[in-house]
Amino acid sequence: MSAPLDFDLAQQRLVDFAPRLPTELLPTRDCLGRYLRAPLAAKRAQPAADLSAMDGYALATGEAETWRVVGESAAGRPYPETLEGGQAVRISTGALMPRGAARVLLQEEAIVEGNRLAIAPGGEASERHVRRRGFDFGLNDVVLGKGVRLGPAQLALAIAAGFGAGRLTVGRLPRVAVIDSGSELTDGAGPFTDAQVPASNGAMLASMARPYASSVERIGPVPDSMDALADALEAASGADVIVTSGGASVGDHDLVRPALEAWGATIDFWKIAMRPGKPLLLARRRDQVVLGLPGNPVSSFVTATLFLQPLLRRMGGAADPVPRPVAMPLATDLPQTGPRTEFVRATLGPEGVRPIAQRDSSALRSLAQAEALIRRPAGAAAARAGDLVQVYCLQNGATA
Ligand SMILES: Nc1nc2c(c(=O)[nH]1)N[C@H]1C(S)=C(S)[C@@H](COP(=O)(O)OP(=O)(O)OC[C@H]3O[C@@H](n4cnc5c(N)ncnc54)[C@H](O)[C@@H]3O)O[C@H]1N2
Numbered sequence: 001m002s003a004p005l006d007f008d009l010a011q012q013r014l015v016d017f018a019p020r021l022p023t024e025l026l027p028t029r030d031c032l033g034r035y036l037r038a039p040l041a042a043k044r045a046q047p048a049a050d051l052s053a054m055d056g057y058a059l060a061t062g063e064a065e066t067w068r069v070v071g072e073s074a075a076g077r078p079y080p081e082t083l084e085g086g087q088a089v090r091i092s093t094g095a096l097m098p099r100g101a102a103r104v105l106l107q108e109e110a111i112v113e114g115n116r117l118a119i120a121p122g123g124e125a126s127e128r129h130v131r132r133r134g135f136d137f138g139l140n141d142v143v144l145g146k147g148v149r150l151g152p153a154q155l156a157l158a159i160a161a162g163f164g165a166g167r168l169t170v171g172r173l174p175r176v177a178v179i180d181s182g183s184e185l186t187d188g189a190g191p192f193t194d195a196q197v198p199a200s201n202g203a204m205l206a207s208m209a210r211p212y213a214s215s216v217e218r219i220g221p222v223p224d225s226m227d228a229l230a231d232a233l234e235a236a237s238g239a240d241v242i243v244t245s246g247g248a249s250v251g252d253h254d255l256v257r258p259a260l261e262a263w264g265a266t267i268d269f270w271k272i273a274m275r276p277g278k279p280l281l282l283a284r285r286r287d288q289v290v291l292g293l294p295g296n297p298v299s300s301f302v303t304a305t306l307f308l309q310p311l312l313r314r315m316g317g318a319a320d321p322v323p324r325p326v327a328m329p330l331a332t333d334l335p336q337t338g339p340r341t342e343f344v345r346a347t348l349g350p351e352g353v354r355p356i357a358q359r360d361s362s363a364l365r366s367l368a369q370a371e372a373l374i375r376r377p378a379g380a381a382a383a384r385a386g387d388l389v390q391v392y393c394l395q396n397g398a399t400a
Pocket residue numbers: 180181182184185197198199200201202245246247248249250251254276277278279293294295296297299361362
């Protein structure tokens with residue numbers, strides 16, 4: 001029996017193994033959640049000209065005690081003339097600085113009588129209130145790199161860079177099929193016998209895949225038989241990624257691995273030195289990737305966070321598909337760890353990250369409370385409150 005693979009090596013192997021799907025040219029408005037497959041160079045500068053950052057008055061360059069207000073520069077309606085010495089214009093936030101002006105006086109610091117303008121005691125006209133042309137980005141600057149995910153802020157940047165009515169080169173997202181496997185599983189409405197278990201993993205995994213997939217199909221639940229698994233794999237033949245849950249361990253009814261081999265898949269790895277999630281399996285048949293996740297619900301969730309979502313991100317074109325932990329102080333002590341990298345459910349608070357006492361890998365209530373996973377190295381000594389630990393923040397839905 002081969003030793004379980006080291007966690008980091010396994011994650012790296014998955015990233016290297018993942019095939020990149022072809023690119024598509026999509027209207028920018030349809031690109032939310034896609035990964036750029038080519039760097040984006042700005043088609044305009046932002047701002048395109050010097051702007052006022054505040055509401056007030058743009059003052060002509062040169063010294064003066066008072067100024068004459070000769071007009072207005074409003075957003076979208078610039079002042080058309082060049083300011084002469086001693087002249088000023090009313091200006092709004094975002095409006096173009098007129099030619100011949102370099103400083104803005106805040107309206108709170110202005111004394112205005114008719115069209116005469118003076119600086120109030122303690123006030124100061126300043127270049128700090130001017131946003132310089134191109135300070136955010138210049139023409140042809142690369143504003144978004146290859147492999148960046150287009151979330152709301154990135155889409156706003158692409159639109160500001162001149163691509164609002166254009167198209168972007170993005171990766172196609174994978175089609176995903178999720179198979180719940182286990183003869184105890186049911187998706188019926190009940191009443192349930194004691195031997196039946198609602199197939200909750202399928203719904204959980206499908207919702208974890210959805211942001212990174214073009215479609216998610218659920219298959220099953222499938223009973224523990226080679227024939228039923230063969231039929232389910234066949235039904236998933238249109239998917240780029242097949243995710244199974246359950247039947248991954250070593251019991252007599254754990255048939256996912258032999259069923260995959262009988263179906264013609266090549267197993268890349270099976271078993272990782274992580275807790276929970278040891279019986280994780282990665283396989284491939286032609287262009288299809290199969291990720292076999294353990295059936296215990298917490299093991300399924302943890303491996304989906306650390307392997308399934310990175311796999312989907314990578315196939316969709318992500319440059320940086322693996323979630324990165326951040327260092328946070330522990331709110332309470334943690335015991336030493338065993339021979340596997342451990343992932344401990346936790347909540348977040350002002351004092352740091354607080355481990356949840358319930359560690360059983362089937363316990364869904366504690367999973368539903370979790371806002372984070374603490375990552376602890378294999379063979380680590382006990383940790384004390386206040387020690388820094390590595391933390392993955394989860395988008396797990398329980399808090400606002
Ligand atoms: N002798 C050994 N036994 C086990 C080992 C081992 O190394 N030697 N590994 C343990 C570990 S670690 C895990 S994790 C489990 C996972 O094994 P499987 O992937 O084969 O999972 P199942 O046995 O099919 O199910 C485990 C548990 O989860 C429930 N389950 C399964 N699928 C779903 C689903 N879709 N929705 C909700 N709940 C599900 C299932 O009913 C079981 O209770 O094996 C250990 N055993």
